[in-house]
Amino acid sequence: MAVKKRFDAVVVGAGAGGAAAAWRLCEQGLHVLILEAGPRFNPGADYRLHRPDWERFLFPDPAGSRGDFTIGTLGRLDPADEELRSWNRASGPLVRGNMRQAANPGYWHVQGVGGSTLHFVGESHRMHPDAMKLASQHGAGCDWPLDYAGLEPYYTLCENLVGVAGPAEQGARWRSQPYPLPPHPPSPSARKLLAAGRRLNMKWQENSRAALSMPFDGRPACNYCGNCSRGCPLGDKGSADVTFIRKAEASGRLTVKPLCPVVRFHSGAGGTIGSVEYIDNKKLQRVETPILILAAGAVQTPRLLLANRNRLYPEGFANSSGQVGRNFMETLSWSSSGLVAGLSHSHAGLPADVICWDFNAPDAIPGVIGGCRFNSATQEIGFTGPIAYASRVVSGFGAQLKNGVRTTFGRVMSVGAIGEFLPNEGTYVDLDPSRKDRLGMPFPRLHSQLERGEIQRLKFMASQSRRLLKEAGAELVEEAGAWDNFSATHVFGTCRMGNNPKTSVVDSHCRCHDHSNLFITDASVFPSSGGGEAPSLTISALAVRTADAIVSG
Amino acid sequence: MPASQARRRLLKIIGVFFIRYAFDAGPALASATTGLERSTFAAFLDMLLPRDEFSGSATDLHVDEKLWEVSRSDPRFRRLIGLGCQWLNMTGGPPFAALSGEQQYALVDWMAHSDFDQVPRRFYELVREAAIEMYYSQPEAWHGLSIQNPPQPLGYKPPWP
Numbered sequence: 001m002a003v004k005k006r007f008d009a010v011v012v013g014a015g016a017g018g019a020a021a022a023w024r025l026c027e028q029g030l031h032v033l034i035l036e037a038g039p040r041f042n043p044g045a046d047y048r049l050h051r052p053d054w055e056r057f058l059f060p061d062p063a064g065s066r067g068d069f070t071i072g073t074l075g076r077l078d079p080a081d082e083e084l085r086s087w088n089r090a091s092g093p094l095v096r097g098n099m100r101q102a103a104n105p106g107y108w109h110v111q112g113v114g115g116s117t118l119h120f121v122g123e124s125h126r127m128h129p130d131a132m133k134l135a136s137q138h139g140a141g142c143d144w145p146l147d148y149a150g151l152e153p154y155y156t157l158c159e160n161l162v163g164v165a166g167p168a169e170q171g172a173r174w175r176s177q178p179y180p181l182p183p184h185p186p187s188p189s190a191r192k193l194l195a196a197g198r199r200l201n202m203k204w205q206e207n208s209r210a211a212l213s214m215p216f217d218g219r220p221a222c223n224y225c226g227n228c229s230r231g232c233p234l235g236d237k238g239s240a241d242v243t244f245i246r247k248a249e250a251s252g253r254l255t256v257k258p259l260c261p262v263v264r265f266h267s268g269a270g271g272t273i274g275s276v277e278y279i280d281n282k283k284l285q286r287v288e289t290p291i292l293i294l295a296a297g298a299v300q301t302p303r304l305l306l307a308n309r310n311r312l313y314p315e316g317f318a319n320s321s322g323q324v325g326r327n328f329m330e331t332l333s334w335s336s337s338g339l340v341a342g343l344s345h346s347h348a349g350l351p352a353d354v355i356c357w358d359f360n361a362p363d364a365i366p367g368v369i370g371g372c373r374f375n376s377a378t379q380e381i382g383f384t385g386p387i388a389y390a391s392r393v394v395s396g397f398g399a400q401l402k403n404g405v406r407t408t409f410g411r412v413m414s415v416g417a418i419g420e421f422l423p424n425e426g427t428y429v430d431l432d433p434s435r436k437d438r439l440g441m442p443f444p445r446l447h448s449q450l451e452r453g454e455i456q457r458l459k460f461m462a463s464q465s466r467r468l469l470k471e472a473g474a475e476l477v478e479e480a481g482a483w484d485n486f487s488a489t490h491v492f493g494t495c496r497m498g499n500n501p502k503t504s505v506v507d508s509h510c511r512c513h514d515h516s517n518l519f520i521t522d523a524s525v526f527p528s529s530g531g532g533e534a535p536s537l538t539i540s541a542l543a544v545r546t547a548d549a550i551v552s553g
Numbered sequence: 554m555p556a557s558q559a560r561r562r563l564l565k566i567i568g569v570f571f572i573r574y575a576f577d578a579g580p581a582l583a584s585a586t587t588g589l590e591r592s593t594f595a596a597f598l599d600m601l602l603p604r605d606e607f608s609g610s611a612t613d614l615h616v617d618e619k620l621w622e623v624s625r626s627d628p629r630f631r632r633l634i635g636l637g638c639q640w641l642n643m644t645g646g647p648p649f650a651a652l653s654g655e656q657q658y659a660l661v662d663w664m665a666h667s668d669f670d671q672v673p674r675r676f677y678e679l680v681r682e683a684a685i686e687m688y689y690s691q692p693e694a695w696h697g698l699s700i701q702n703p704p705q706p707l708g709y710k711p712p713w714p
């Protein structure tokens with residue numbers, strides 16, 4: 001097989017990390033190849049929000065747009081924590097029995113040009129500085145080998161490129177510059193939440209969002225359809241395809257190959273990775289990798305490393321520490337939803353448009369290390385159309401059902417919460433011994449069990465959410481959370497970053513300790529999850545910082 | 554038309570139910586529908602989603618046809634409809650479709666509150682879920698709601714009430 005020798009760097013994955021790294025390398029004059037396992041979507045044709053039956057579909061899922069994985073051990077449910085069981089008024093309990101289950105599919109992600117930013121809501125958060133120093137400041141979890149100040153210029157750079165809208169006041173997350181765009185107007189349900197929060201002496205504010213509040217950089221302003229996660233056909237949402245990829249392709253130095261999954265690494269001289277093999281149109285191809293950047297996400301990246309074993313690396317590439325696949329962190333989430341008298345049109349507006357950071361610092365929740373945040377979640381969890389109301393809010397049938405949909409539609413208000421997840425011995429990604437894909441590569445298998453700290457944090461998240469809804473005069477109709485439902489959108493930690501090669505996979509610039517030309521720029525490098533911060537901005541900022549380190553040698 | 558994720562989820566749930574309770578989704582029941590089945594299923598759907606002053610019934614919006622189409626792609630769903638219709642017609646009196654509205658209501662109401670792990674309740678829950686999806690994905694069902702258009706291309710711009 002001929003080895004193509006054309007590119008200065010090869011990037012695996014075109015999501016928040018791969019796209020940002022590729023853009024920065026192209027900007028610095030390098031020629032870059034992105035190998036993306038999923039397709040390139042055409043927003044105008046593929047997204048369905050213009051169709052009357054739009055609500056029946058989530059983000060499109062054509063062949064190749066979801067990575068393979070299986071679900072391993074998720075743990076048992078302790079009856080003492082029954083208050084955390086997911087339920088809704090139409091169906092009753094959403095998980096029956098005493099075993100934690102994976103909500104179909106369990107791990108929500110997109111493979112494609114843009115990665116999971118294609119279906120993300122678009123929150124654009126910086127990490128709380130103290131959340132990067134959990135071990136040294138709070139004696140739990142793991143420190144990041146860099147600090148907020150080291151990342152701040154890259155946060156600013158990415159925000160200015162993507163077009164983030166947000167308020168000036170950001171508390172502990174100090175800023176060297178204001179956001180490039182003003183914040184969005186709070187939606188009808190967010191206004192109710194702001195008022196309830198004020199009465200409870202909570203500090204709520206507009207959320208910082210990668211969605212345009214004004215036209216920006218040739219892209220239009222958001223029109224507040226409320227369905228970011230079904231795919232944005234306008235291009236106002238700052239997904240990686242319309243931001244980093246678009247800019248990198250404009251440089252003329254980026255080649256993107258969609259539907260080209262990488263299957264094999266080949267060792268090069270001096271412990272490097274010399275080349276990779278990938279499938280292109282059913283044919284095996286090979287390309288040399290002077291620089292290789294893995295950005296396939298916290299599930300597929302460890303899969304690639306673990307599945308590629310040879311005489312030199314019997315435990316997989318980059319795995320002399322044994323840490324590849326370990327320290328997996330899922331999304332610790334909760335939402336409470338209720339009907340609010342006097343509220344209407346709650347389907348309209350930007351999802352997750354207001355946020356409360358009061359409990360985000362690692363020591364902000366009494367009795368447990370690791371924080372959380374609260375946000376408006378009405379549109380984010382799907383209360384944007386009549387099917388959601390008829391299947392989740394209104395019980396029964398006949399005139400009762402139809403009248404119920406008419407009288408409740410647009411009146412749901414949801415509070416969402418996401419909290420810190422500390423990894424434990426029961427949270428890891430390994431290779432499934434019994435499932436292989438058509439190319440013979442084992443599936444990655446996800447194991448994730450909650451420890452008492454996570455349960456305590458969830459209980460706090462649930463009680464605060466209920467308190468807010470009660471203050472708003474809401475009648476509860478649905479609650480859902482991670483106690484019984486494994487439903488992860490943010491996953492982290494399977495190739496963690498650190499200074500010690502014995503306990504980490506990559507260094508502070510995301511270079512693998514074991515291979516000098518291998519870098520990882522996805523959320524697998526996160527040493528900790530943060531107290532609920534959405535990770536995409538941090539992934540991109542780290543990736544750009546890594547690209548700068550590559551160029552500067 | 555691509556199968557929606559919701560439909561796939563529904564069929565998966567039906568599959569689990571059949572496996573767990575060892576029901577046979579045999580080829581005999583994946584066969585052509587009978588007139589009795591069609592009239593029973595239509596009447597059941599119209600009991601779930603009746604006509605009113607705002608919008609038509611389930612069959613007015615062709616929900617029955619859409620669900621028969623779904624059943625053609627999955628013999629287990631076909632089997633579930635068959636079993637549910639069979640149960641609805643086991644009153645000893647006239648077929649379900651010929652019962653009075655009050656009698657039909659009483660029967661469906663019993664179904665809705667019966668054991669979750671038995672056929673009548675599963676039939677009610679799963680068909681209700683599928684019917685709701687087919688019904689409310691049509692703009693004709695939106696009269697009386699504060700939504701007139703799909704989310705795009707117009708969006709829902711402020712000012713909001």
